[in-house]
Amino acid sequence: MKKCFLLFLFTMVTIGMQAMEAVVCSPDGRIEVKVTNPNGKAAYQVTYDGCEVVHASSLGLLTSVGDLSKQLTMMSVKEDTVRKHYLMDRVKASGITYQAARLSVTFMNKDSLSFSVIFQVSNDNVAFRYEIPRPKNNNPKRMMILKEVSAFHFPEQTKTFLCPQIGPETGWEQTKPSYEEDYEADAPMGKPSRFGRGYTFPCLFHVQGAGHPDSAGLTGKTGSRSYWVLVSETGVSSAYCGSHLSDYQKGTGYTIAYPDKGENNGFGSEFAAIPLPGFTPWRTLTIGDTPAPLVETTIAYDLVEPLYAPITDYKPGRYTWSWLIWQDNSINYDDQVKFIDLAAEMGFEYCLVDNWWDTQIGRDRIVELSRYAQQKGVSLMLWYNSNGFANDAPQGPRDCMNTAVAREREMRWLQSIGVKGIKVDFFGGDKQETMRLYEDILSDANRYGIQVVFHGCTIPRGWERMYPNYVASEAALASENVFFSEYHARQEGFELTMHPFCRNALGAFDWGGIIMNRYLSKDNQSRHPRYTSDIFEMATGITNQTFVQCVAMQPNNLTELPAFELDFLKRLPTTWDETRYLDGFPGKYIVLARRHGDNWYVAGLNGTENPITLELNLCDLFTSSDHLVIYNDRPKKKGEIVPMSYRKPLKPNGKGKVMITMQPMGGMIVERLMN
Numbered sequence: 001m002k003k004c005f006l007l008f009l010f011t012m013v014t015i016g017m018q019a020m021e022a023v024v025c026s027p028d029g030r031i032e033v034k035v036t037n038p039n040g041k042a043a044y045q046v047t048y049d050g051c052e053v054v055h056a057s058s059l060g061l062l063t064s065v066g067d068l069s070k071q072l073t074m075m076s077v078k079e080d081t082v083r084k085h086y087l088m089d090r091v092k093a094s095g096i097t098y099q100a101a102r103l104s105v106t107f108m109n110k111d112s113l114s115f116s117v118i119f120q121v122s123n124d125n126v127a128f129r130y131e132i133p134r135p136k137n138n139n140p141k142r143m144m145i146l147k148e149v150s151a152f153h154f155p156e157q158t159k160t161f162l163c164p165q166i167g168p169e170t171g172w173e174q175t176k177p178s179y180e181e182d183y184e185a186d187a188p189m190g191k192p193s194r195f196g197r198g199y200t201f202p203c204l205f206h207v208q209g210a211g212h213p214d215s216a217g218l219t220g221k222t223g224s225r226s227y228w229v230l231v232s233e234t235g236v237s238s239a240y241c242g243s244h245l246s247d248y249q250k251g252t253g254y255t256i257a258y259p260d261k262g263e264n265n266g267f268g269s270e271f272a273a274i275p276l277p278g279f280t281p282w283r284t285l286t287i288g289d290t291p292a293p294l295v296e297t298t299i300a301y302d303l304v305e306p307l308y309a310p311i312t313d314y315k316p317g318r319y320t321w322s323w324l325i326w327q328d329n330s331i332n333y334d335d336q337v338k339f340i341d342l343a344a345e346m347g348f349e350y351c352l353v354d355n356w357w358d359t360q361i362g363r364d365r366i367v368e369l370s371r372y373a374q375q376k377g378v379s380l381m382l383w384y385n386s387n388g389f390a391n392d393a394p395q396g397p398r399d400c401m402n403t404a405v406a407r408e409r410e411m412r413w414l415q416s417i418g419v420k421g422i423k424v425d426f427f428g429g430d431k432q433e434t435m436r437l438y439e440d441i442l443s444d445a446n447r448y449g450i451q452v453v454f455h456g457c458t459i460p461r462g463w464e465r466m467y468p469n470y471v472a473s474e475a476a477l478a479s480e481n482v483f484f485s486e487y488h489a490r491q492e493g494f495e496l497t498m499h500p501f502c503r504n505a506l507g508a509f510d511w512g513g514i515i516m517n518r519y520l521s522k523d524n525q526s527r528h529p530r531y532t533s534d535i536f537e538m539a540t541g542i543t544n545q546t547f548v549q550c551v552a553m554q555p556n557n558l559t560e561l562p563a564f565e566l567d568f569l570k571r572l573p574t575t576w577d578e579t580r581y582l583d584g585f586p587g588k589y590i591v592l593a594r595r596h597g598d599n600w601y602v603a604g605l606n607g608t609e610n611p612i613t614l615e616l617n618l619c620d621l622f623t624s625s626d627h628l629v630i631y632n633d634r635p636k637k638k639g640e641i642v643p644m645s646y647r648k649p650l651k652p653n654g655k656g657k658v659m660i661t662m663q664p665m666g667g668m669i670v671e672r673l674m675n
Contacts, residue, residue, distance in 0.1 A: 100125075
């Protein structure tokens with residue numbers, strides 16, 4: 001930290017003599033960000049432990065009132081510190097302290113238009129955004145930001161773990177883009193994206209061969225190091241569009257890309273419009289020499305503030321969901337009673353009634369159904385189509401969420417019949433116009449004490465903190481695909497060992513079901529099987545983080561599952577006070593620990609076809625006097641699709657360590673026995 005401070009002083013002293021750089025470091029001194037002004041352009045560079053993880057990368061904006069990307073002069077530099085502590089009840093930690101060094105660098109273009117790049121550098125995280133003042137003559141008072149040239153230029157040996165962006169008006173009933181494409185793991189950086197449209201956030205990079213920027217020839221040779229970098233954005237509201245990364249461009253890297261013009265059925269601009277003074281969302285980089293900072297980061301929430309107060313104390317919990325396996329035909333009164341009864345038997349708080357309830361059950365009988373659920377101690381959640389405009393999805397209810405008048409009428413009715421949550425599906429992309437719809441739904445729902453889950457949608461960008469009734473988003477190839485195709489049933493292990501490092505690392509994730517049926521059918525005997533073990537599925541209730549968790553049990557599971565599995569699911573927490581990464585590799589396996597109150601839960605998933613044996617150190621989680629139990633899988637026998645589960649006591653050695661084997665497509669859970 002001392003070195004960075006001296007560099008900053010040198011910059012300040014010489015700024016009047018055309019100083020060309022400013023430097024800021026993280027509180028622990030491991031991350032250094034250098035901002036420069038080569039050839040009249042703004043750029044930044046990031047080093048970690050003295051090794052360059054982001055080469056000099058461009059900064060700047062193209063706007064409706066001027067080009068803020070070239071012919072720039074660095075005018076001033078200011079440094080400050082940021083520290084805050086806040087409480088959360090719906091993310092991976094409950095009490096969060098954020099401390100960062102703040103650097104504001106102001107540039108001016110040839111036409112005397114100025115802007116500032118604000119960097120906030122905390123331990124393991126770099127964040128930056130642009131702030132644009134109103135000119136001294138008080139005009140213009142508004143601006144369109146047509147393009148952002150911000151880049152992320154990684155060393156050439158970097159490997160990628162990315163999900164491709166798809167174009168508009170694609171997919172089933174033209175419902176894409178919806179962040180539901182296949183991830184490709186450990187790919188070379190220069191490989192073009194599948195659809196030629198870049199990649200959805202968050203984007204994971206394994207920077208290999210990182211060398212010291214002053215050691216020519218070291219990069220890629222013996223002694224070089226590797227780092228993990230997770231790139232995303234946060235703080236996107238109705239005031240801006242959502243973004244993604246472009247395809248890789250040699251010599252430049254990846255750049256910020258705005259929505260496609262055809263998104264949202266062509267309605268709305270593909271760029272952002274802001275008032276002046278104004279600012280962009282935060283671009284974030286989480287960096288570590290292990291994946292731990294990625295899994296544990298809270299940067300998406302650290303940089304934002306609540307936009308309104310909660311109207312009520314929103315309740316966490318678990319929900320049952322008939323549609324995943326029983327599908328559309330189950331959306332009838334009698335079948336929904338069965339899933340309400342299942343929720344009541346398991347002690348779950350909610351039951352989700354999916355699409356077509358307005359026609360297949362009817363509004364009058366939904367009132368009866370809600371009354372029945374409440375008598376059982378269960379609250380309903382209801383599905384909605386976001387609107388009838390952005391795509392051709394036919395499911396109803398339609399046209400209840402797309403206008404203020406319709407939402408007001410619907411939310412009032414939902415509150416009057418005791419419904420506590422809604423799931424809104426099928427959105428039109430990332431345009432500012434679509435972001436406004438997300439925000440309007442959340443804000444209107446809050447007035448009536450209703451929580452919101454989004455599907456067929458974009459990723460959250462700090463929304464758990466910005467919108468206190470926001471629960472989670474799908475924004476991934478989720479559990480419905482395990483039902484739809486055997487291919488995705490076989491891919492479930494890969495997908496659920498990717499998300500703790502990327503998709504779920506930056507925001508709550510409604511995967512849509514801890515699946516306990518052995519076969520993906522109502523009779524639990526036909527169609528294709530589930531290829532993950534029971535313990536794998538149970539462990540996803542811990543590795544997948546969301547405030548309201550779907551446990552996609554079926555009524556038949558009450559008599560088919562072992563008592564110890566049912567008992568665990570009845571006790572499954574959905575809120576966490578602390579999260580720790582223990583081991584893993586994206587797309588292969590994950591082991592993490594989450595604390596709920598005084599109790600730690602250690603959960604692991606093996607997404608591969610081979611056993612994985614790990615030595616885990618549990619001494620920081622449990623005491624020597626704790627009585628531990630492990631849920632695990634037996635080696636698979638001939639003829640078994642997946643291994644059978646068991647539960648038994650677990651005794652760490654004198655150093656608090658245990659050896660645990662996770663079977664292929666299996667999992668494990670360790671918890672302390674309660675008195």
